[in-house]
Amino acid sequence: MFVLNNENTKFPIKVWLESETELEENCLEQAYHLSQLPFLHKWVCLMPDTHAGKGMPIGGVIALKDVVIPNAVGVDIGCGMDFIPTNIRAEDIREVQTGNGTLVQSIIGNIMRTIPLNTERYKMPQVSETLDQAKKEMDKYEKNQELIPLIDDGYFQTGSLGGGNHFIELQEDQDGYLCIMLHSGSRHLGKAICDYFHQKARVLNRTWYSEVNDEFCLAFLPVSSEEGMQYINWMNLALDYAFENRAHMLEKTCDIVKQQIEKHLGHAVVFGDEINCHHNYASFERHYGADVWVHRKGATRVRSGEKAVIPGAMGSYSYVVEGEGNRESFCTSSHGAGRSYSRTGAMEAFSVEKVMVDLKEQGIVLGKRKKNDVPEECRFAYKDIENVMRQQADLVMPVRRLRTVGVVKG
Numbered sequence: 001m002f003v004l005n006n007e008n009t010k011f012p013i014k015v016w017l018e019s020e021t022e023l024e025e026n027c028l029e030q031a032y033h034l035s036q037l038p039f040l041h042k043w044v045c046l047m048p049d050t051h052a053g054k055g056m057p058i059g060g061v062i063a064l065k066d067v068v069i070p071n072a073v074g075v076d077i078g079c080g081m082d083f084i085p086t087n088i089r090a091e092d093i094r095e096v097q098t099g100n101g102t103l104v105q106s107i108i109g110n111i112m113r114t115i116p117l118n119t120e121r122y123k124m125p126q127v128s129e130t131l132d133q134a135k136k137e138m139d140k141y142e143k144n145q146e147l148i149p150l151i152d153d154g155y156f157q158t159g160s161l162g163g164g165n166h167f168i169e170l171q172e173d174q175d176g177y178l179c180i181m182l183h184s185g186s187r188h189l190g191k192a193i194c195d196y197f198h199q200k201a202r203v204l205n206r207t208w209y210s211e212v213n214d215e216f217c218l219a220f221l222p223v224s225s226e227e228g229m230q231y232i233n234w235m236n237l238a239l240d241y242a243f244e245n246r247a248h249m250l251e252k253t254c255d256i257v258k259q260q261i262e263k264h265l266g267h268a269v270v271f272g273d274e275i276n277c278h279h280n281y282a283s284f285e286r287h288y289g290a291d292v293w294v295h296r297k298g299a300t301r302v303r304s305g306e307k308a309v310i311p312g313a314m315g316s317y318s319y320v321v322e323g324e325g326n327r328e329s330f331c332t333s334s335h336g337a338g339r340s341y342s343r344t345g346a347m348e349a350f351s352v353e354k355v356m357v358d359l360k361e362q363g364i365v366l367g368k369r370k371k372n373d374v375p376e377e378c379r380f381a382y383k384d385i386e387n388v389m390r391q392q393a394d395l396v397m398p399v400r401r402l403r404t405v406g407v408v409k410g
Contacts (some may be wrong), residue, residue, distance in 0.1 A: 001014060001015065001016045001017075001328075001391075002015055002017070002019065002020070003012075003015070003043075004017070004020065004031070004035075004218050008032045008035070008036040009032060009036075010036045010037075010038075010040075010044040011035045011036075011037075011040045011042065011043050012035070012036055012043065012044070013031050013032075013034075013035050013043065013044040013045075014043050014044070014045050014171050014328060014329070015045075015046045015047065015048055016044070016045075016046065016048045016329070016334075016391050016392050016395070017048055017050075017391055018391065022071075022165035023046070024049070024051060024052060024248070026213065027046075027050055027051055027052040027057045028264060030053070030055065030057050030216075031044055031046055031050055031057060031060070032059075032219060033062065033213075034056060034072075034218070035061055035065060037062070037064070037212065037218065037220075038211065038212075039065045039066060039067050039220070040063070040064060040065075040352065041063040041064060041287065041288070041290055041371075042063060042287070042288055042293045043060075043067050043392055044060065044061075044329075045060065045061035045062070045063055045297075045329050045330060045332065045364065045377075046059060046061075046301075047059040047060070047061070047299050047329070047333060047334040047392065048330065048333070048334050048338070048382060048383075048387075048388045048392050049274065049298070049334040049335065049336055049337055049338025049388050050298075050332050050338060051301050051340075052336050053297060053298070053314045053354070053407055054069030054071055054074070054075070054217055055069070055072065055216060055217030055218050056069070056072045056074075056218065056297050057179060057298075058074075058297060058298035058335075058338070058339075059240070059297075059298045059301045059334055059335065059338055060072070060295075060297050060298070060299065061067065061294065061295065061296050061329065061330055061332045062294070062295050063285075063287055063290075063292040063293070063294045063295075063296075063330055064220075064292060064293045064294075064295065065290065065292055065293075065294075066222055066223055066224065067220040067221060067222050067223060067228070067281060067293065068220065068223060068232065068293050069193045069201075069219070069220045069221075069226060069243070069284050069295060070193075070197045070198040070201060070219070070221070070230055070231060071198055071219070072215050072282070072295040073174045073194065073235065073280055073281055073282050073295055073297060074190075074194060074216065074280045074297045074298070075190060075191040075194040075195065075295040076185040076190045076191065076242075076280055077185065077189075077193060077194060077235055077238035077239060077240025077242065077280055077281065078185050078186045078190060078238050078239040078241065078243065078278050078280060078281060078395075079183075079184070079185030079186070079190070079242065079277070079279060079280040079311035080183070080184075080185065080242060080243075080246065080276070080277050080278040080279050080280070080300075080335075081181065081182070081183055081184075081246075081276070081277055081279070081300075081308075081310075081311060081335075082181070082182050082184075082246035082247065082249070082250045082275070082276045082309075083179065083181045083274065083275045083276075083309045083320060084179065084180050084254065084271050084272060084273070084274045084275075085173065085177060085178075085179045085271070085273075085400070086177060086178045086179060086180070086257070086270065086271055086272070087269065087270040087272075088172075088175055088177065088261055088267060088269055088271055089176055089178065089263075090170075090172035090173075090177060090178045090180040091172075091176060092265060092267070092403055093107070093170075093178065093261065093265070093405075094363070094405070095264060096264055097171040098231045098260075098264055101342065102365070102374070103260060103261070103264050103265070104170060104365045104405060105365050105406070106260055106367050107170065107237055107256055107257055107260050107263075107406065107408075108111050108170070108366075108367040108406045108408055109340065109364060109367065110256045110260065111168055111252075111253055111256055111367065111408050112293060112367045112369075112408055113161060114157075114170070114252055114256060115159065115161055115249055115252055115253070115408075116160040117156075117160075117161050117162075117163070117369065117408065117409075117410040118161070118162065118369070118410035119163065120160065121156045121160060122156050122157070122158075122159070123156075123303050124157040124325070125155035125157075126155055126156070126157075126159055126248070126249070127158070128154065128155055128158040128241070128244060128245075130237070130240040130241045130242065130244045131151055131152075131154050131158070131241065132191040133154055133240075134150065134223060135235055141230075141233060141234065141237070142232045143226075143230060144196070144230055144234065144303055144365075146196060147192060147193065147196055147234065148194055148201075148380070150188070150189050150193075150344055151348075152164075152187050152342070153189075154187070154190070154241060157187040157188065157189075157220065157244055157245070157309035158162060158241070158244065158248055158253060159245060159248030160184075160187060160249070160333050160408050161182075161183055161184050161249065161251050161270075161408070162185070162187055162358050162410055163309065163409075163410030164376075164410065165182050165183065165336075165377055166182075166184045166409075166410055167182065167183050167187070167311075167407055167409050167410075168182040168249065168253055168379075168407070168408040168409060169181045169311075169313065169314070169318075169366075169404055169405075169406065169407045169408075170178070170257075170404075170405040170406040170407070171184070171311060171318065171402040171403060171404055172403050173400050174401045174402075175263050175403065176235070176392040178257075178405070179249065179400075180254065180257065181255055181311065181402065182217070182246060182249055182250060182253065182316060183311060184242070184246055184249065185242045185245070186238040186239070186242040186245065186309070187241075189237075189238050189241055189243065189327065190228075190238045190241075190242065190280075193231075193234045193235065193238055194238075195223065196362035196403050197227070197230070197231040197234070198217075198229050199219070200221055200231075201219035201220055201227070202214060202219040203397070204219075204225075204227060205219045205220065208250055214285065214337075217358075222361050223293065227347050229356065231252050232282075235281070235282065239278060239281055239404065241377060242278065243276055243278070246276055247274075247276060248384055250274065250276075254271055257269060258318035258394075275308065275309055275320065276288045276299060277301070277308050278296075278305075278308060279296060279298055279299055279300045279335035280296070280297055280298065281293045281295075281296060282296075283298045283301070284293065285330070287327065287330055290336045294330050294332075296332055298332070298336075298338075299332045299333070299334065300323065300332065300333050300335045301323075301331060302322075302323025302324070302325070302326075302331055302333045302395060303323050303325050303334055303371035304323055304324065304325025304331075305318060305322060305323060305324055305325070306322065306323040306325075306331075307321070307323075307399070308320075308321050308322075308323065308396070309321075310312070310328045310333065310334060310335065310336060310380070310385075310388075310389075310396070311337070312375060312382065312385035313336075313337055313377065313379040313381065313385070314336045314359070314364070314366070314378070314379060314404050314406070314407045314409070315358060315362055315364055315378070315379040315380065315404055316379045316382070316384075316385050317361055317385050317386070317401055317402060317403055317406050318401075318403075319385070319389060319396075319400065319401055319402065320398070320399050320402070321333065321397060321398050321399060322393055322396065322397045322399050323395070323396055324396060324397060326394055326395045329395055330339055330342075332357075332395070333395040333396045334383075334388055334391050334392055334395075336382075336388075337382040337383045338383045338388065339381060339382055339383070339386040340381065340383045341380075341381040341382075342371075343376040343381075346374065346375045346376050346377075346378065346380070346381035347375050347376060349375070349380070349381075350380050350381070351369055351375065351377060352372060352374055352376055354375075354378075355374050355375050355378040355380075355382075356371065356374065358378070358379070362404075363405075364404050364405065364406065365405070365406035365407070366406075366407055366408065366409070367406065367407065367408040367409070368408070368410075369410075374409075377409060401402035
């Protein structure tokens, strides 16, 4: 970790990398903007997977006094990870043949037929305790009429994956056991909330003659304001929805794995403890003697002893970790490997054939409707997860190392 503290900073920037040369120019510029915020508490943190985002870098962490910034949470509010281990040996499902290919292929195929991917949605409304509760507490949301239709719409997306870097993976841990990991968030709900409140904040900031430059895309809302409280209510709804969305998908995936393995192997499947954690959110916490709103954008909370999930890219390694409770990072770690190529850059640099050959050579089963954009999420487009883990050794301790066996992508 090194610290930037120069003529461009009002507050220091702590970076969990070896040197400034590892930071892309746009990411560094965004970090400088954050360091000028008048309500910043202590310093800006950049995790080792950091790269430029909208307004605030992905892999960025800030603690703010009395305000929230929608773009410092991001458009996929509550995006995060869900993970569960099993008692089944991964090698046992690789070679067993079914009527639909190997057992891995059969499981992947069943997941794709059961869970909507990318922009797909369920034809019938799904069960959602989160949305049911929102309807009972409509007084918290009714002043934002433009967003109300999202609640009914959300029933058709509960338990759906989405696209981009979201995935469902079958994985093998370091002891050879099969595990399930998935990455998803609040679907359209989170994006609509972020965009809506960012625009509200922009208008209000102009009215207040805010010193935060509108071009930085860091418009803020005081938590004491009506709009600030409205954003927090909607953000928390999106967080609960994202948590439930992952839990529903994991339950469906576990049912498929259990049914397929018991049918073709005759083994009783036992699942271990689930880890369901966010990495895009703002949380009211106490740090260095102050009550602050910690914004984690593409960053995972890891208090001392707390379990979390840090994925790599498909075809590389992922990790279950235990937090070291590092106060300097506001008890935070990376949320993944972090991109080294933009999606467009990856499509230009790597061919579909190169990616498909790489996956085949590793024996990885890919479940994806269309393969033409597969380079966007290939392992070559991401930073080396092993290097990321080395650079945050003071933030987390790895407790489980996992490698892709099969993966479903939107």
